[in-house]
Amino acid sequence: MPQYLQRNNISNIITARPWKLANLIMSDSLTRLFEISGVTNYTTLAENVITVLAEKDGISKNDQQCKNIDFIEIIEAQSLGNLIKVPAVCVQLVHQFYVGRLVEGSRCSVYMNMLDMHIAKGLQKLQIENFDTEEMCVNEIKQIIGTESTEYLRDNRSLVHSASALAFKTLTDTNKESSLVFAENTITNHMTKTKLEYLLQTGIITKKKSFALSSRKNVPYMFLHKTIQEFLASLYIAMNQPDIENILNTIQSVYCDYRSILDIGQLFIFTCGMCAPAAERISKHITDVITCVLDF
Incomplete structure (x- = not known):
């Protein structure tokens, strides 16, 4: 955030899992402790991100x-x-708005754009034209993501x-902890290790840094959100x-109670x-589970 960039003598820690920090043992050499809290005002976060992007331009x-006002109006509309x-999603939405891609209101289109922008970022970092080295003949992919805005x-x-x-495989893991961090x-x-490296470059998957002597052992991975x-x-x-x-x-x-x-x-x-057909089946399953609980 802009107000932090001027302070060179502190370390900023941004985490999506603050409860992990709560279990850390504090060093005896620390002289001050700060309470960690989440984002209390998402409009302020959006304004800060817009400021960073706008100052670069x-x-x-x-x-x-004006951009701050326009962004909030689009979100509400x-x-x-x-x-x-x-x-994490707020920052992504601001980026989409800033580059003129927040034009459709459906969640699916928002996340399609989100992934498309991440892939574009990874390609730019590696300075290559595309990640794919194999042909895929899956018509469903073309039908779902076959729009000009998600090239x-x-x-x-x-x-x-x-x-x-x-x-899908991790989300439906019966172990809830390993379904999010794996x-x-x-x-x-x-997937191959090459594809994993590609996804890390895009930021769609992230890897936790390890300070162990064997840095490659049991390093946890997770999706961006x-x-x-x-x-x-x-x-x-x-x-x-x-x-x-x-x-x-x-x-x-997996989702049975x-x-x-x-x-x-x-x-x-x-x-x-x-x-829609799969959603209809899932809807029926949700109804059946809830009905069973109420009857019990």
Whole structure:
């Protein structure tokens, strides 16, 4: 954030898992402790991000203020207020707005743009034209992501397919902890190490830094945000219609009681936008589980 950039004598820690820091042992040499809190005002976060982007482009303060107002108006008009309250997603939405890509109001289009921009960023970092080294003949991918505004997704279908397979398999892991944070061998069950490196370059998957002597051992990986993992998992459902029965059986076995069924909401919403028949089956399953709980 701009107000922090002027201070060179402090370290800023930004985390999506503050509870992990709460368990760390504090050093005896520390003289001050600070309470860690989440983002309390998402509009301030959005304004700060717009300021950083605008200052790089030499945009005046007055125009920055106009952009802030326009951004909030678009968020309200497209009913994206619940998404902006998630800090990681808020930053992504600001970037889409700033480059003129926040034009469609559906969640699926927002996340399509999000992934497309991440792939473009990875290609730019590596200075290559595309990630794919193999041909994919999956018509469902073309139908779902075949828009002009998502050309990088469309041109890297093999990478997207591997990422979606990983997202679905990890999200439906019965171990809740390993469904969000997973080891490298879990990833390489669904893609090559080359594809993993590509996804790390895009930022779609992140890797925790290790300070152990054996830095490659048990290094945890995770998706940029759980909603991106859920979106990719829904994309996997939509792309694999021939195997839909096995996919739905897996979902029903994992989300089978009143506790777990509460976690299926975002996956269900994304599936509604990409595969109506599968969403209808998931809806029926949700109803059955809730009815069973109420009857009990």
